[in-house]
Amino acid sequence: MTNKKMVQKIILSPFQKFVKIESSSGILLLIATILALIWANSPLSESYYAIWQYKMGVTTESFELNKPLILWINDGLMAIFFFLIGLEIKREFLIGELNSTKKLAFPLVGALGGMLIPVLFFILINQNPDTFKGWGIPMATDIAFSLAILKVLGNKVPLSLKVFLTAFAIVDDLGAVLVIALFYSGTIKVSLLGIAFVLLAILYFLSYRGLFSKFTLIFLGIIIWTLFLKSGIHPTLAGILLAFSVPISQKIKTQEFIDNLVSITNNIKQARISKKPILSREQIQEIDDLEDWTNKYQSPLQHMEHNLHDWVAYFIIPLFALANAGVVLNSGIPLDIALVINITICLVLGKSIGISSIVLLAKKLKIIEIPQDISNLQIIGVSFLAGIGFTMAIFIAGLAFVDSPTYIDSAKIGILIGSLISAVLGFIILRFKK
Numbered sequence: 001m002t003n004k005k006m007v008q009k010i011i012l013s014p015f016q017k018f019v020k021i022e023s024s025s026g027i028l029l030l031i032a033t034i035l036a037l038i039w040a041n042s043p044l045s046e047s048y049y050a051i052w053q054y055k056m057g058v059t060t061e062s063f064e065l066n067k068p069l070i071l072w073i074n075d076g077l078m079a080i081f082f083f084l085i086g087l088e089i090k091r092e093f094l095i096g097e098l099n100s101t102k103k104l105a106f107p108l109v110g111a112l113g114g115m116l117i118p119v120l121f122f123i124l125i126n127q128n129p130d131t132f133k134g135w136g137i138p139m140a141t142d143i144a145f146s147l148a149i150l151k152v153l154g155n156k157v158p159l160s161l162k163v164f165l166t167a168f169a170i171v172d173d174l175g176a177v178l179v180i181a182l183f184y185s186g187t188i189k190v191s192l193l194g195i196a197f198v199l200l201a202i203l204y205f206l207s208y209r210g211l212f213s214k215f216t217l218i219f220l221g222i223i224i225w226t227l228f229l230k231s232g233i234h235p236t237l238a239g240i241l242l243a244f245s246v247p248i249s250q251k252i253k254t255q256e257f258i259d260n261l262v263s264i265t266n267n268i269k270q271a272r273i274s275k276k277p278i279l280s281r282e283q284i285q286e287i288d289d290l291e292d293w294t295n296k297y298q299s300p301l302q303h304m305e306h307n308l309h310d311w312v313a314y315f316i317i318p319l320f321a322l323a324n325a326g327v328v329l330n331s332g333i334p335l336d337i338a339l340v341i342n343i344t345i346c347l348v349l350g351k352s353i354g355i356s357s358i359v360l361l362a363k364k365l366k367i368i369e370i371p372q373d374i375s376n377l378q379i380i381g382v383s384f385l386a387g388i389g390f391t392m393a394i395f396i397a398g399l400a401f402v403d404s405p406t407y408i409d410s411a412k413i414g415i416l417i418g419s420l421i422s423a424v425l426g427f428i429i430l431r432f433k434k
Helices: 003-040 045-052 069-095 101-125 129-136 143-156 159-183 190-208 214-231 236-243 254-270 281-297 300-324 337-364 376-385 390-400 405-431
Strands: 055-059 064-068
Touching (some): 003 143, 003 300, 045 069, 069 214, 069 236, 069 300, 069 390, 101 129, 101 159, 101 337, 129 337, 143 159, 143 376, 159 390, 190 214, 190 236, 254 281, 337 405, 376 405, 390 405
Antiparallel strands (some): 055 064
């Protein structure tokens, strides 16, 4: 294997694994969504709602944290989802596809078009002041679903197109998080928020001094999450901010780790071997040393991202879909058809026009460089796939219309229809592109 191929393998393998996990998660998301719709519209529909509204938590004389199961999922487990997004954003900005102005320009332009134009569409089309709060719904792209479509297409799409889709989806996820923090949070209790930021500052300082500990992160993270929740800021923002406190640098370099690995291996060979099926004291000591050196050698950010990715992709996001995608299609609750149509148009046309027009204009003006293996038609195709808003769109819809079942159901139906049309159009364009 040549050096060039070896470098390409080192760089691309982690991304290809990421794509594989997200693609599989997209399939699980689809299954969970279909199951939720069937369950919510079946004779067992009462049990569907009863499960998610079941209250659980802690209540004392001076403190109460007692919430329905669906809010533990949306506020609690989704904070872990946002924590993972934060880790991905930090990695991409430091060493990944967004770590230079040249690399950032292409997906950043796409993300800006994909956020601003759908919002503009929503504002222009919306005629009901009560539904205006839903303007943030069509902003973000569901990475799992969109990458699942690209995986089905196989070799018909280049890897650089997958990188572009992933990069701009991460950027618009960050934009959506900022929108949630600024526009979809409640009345803010500054004192509690101040305490949370002091604790965050402590974590950042410890990380800066090389004193990072995942146990400290978890302990303070739970407190910070609770403070955000009680302060009126949506607690999922705490996940992003906590992720930025995780260092990416290793404590020791590869050569030092290899030297110690060789030494430990030799010591284990020379250690006394117990006749019983257990390790000798010398072997246990060497294994402990190996664990210590391994912890120092691993990048904390990379290690956490690796450990969390499967949990988020295969458990948290499908569970979120199962809990939130169940819309009763004949519930007797009147739908706001205008809202359904608005969100559908924003996802299908807002995203596709926003991304493709701005990217192609920037290309014509030579503001950005697009990889040679990506055609203009592929950019248009992937811009339709960006209209698959699902996870983040449903999440924001729940925040925007928390007190209105009519608007929540209407928004969810608009999201499902818009995401389905976007997926089909994007697939057709990319599938039959010559």
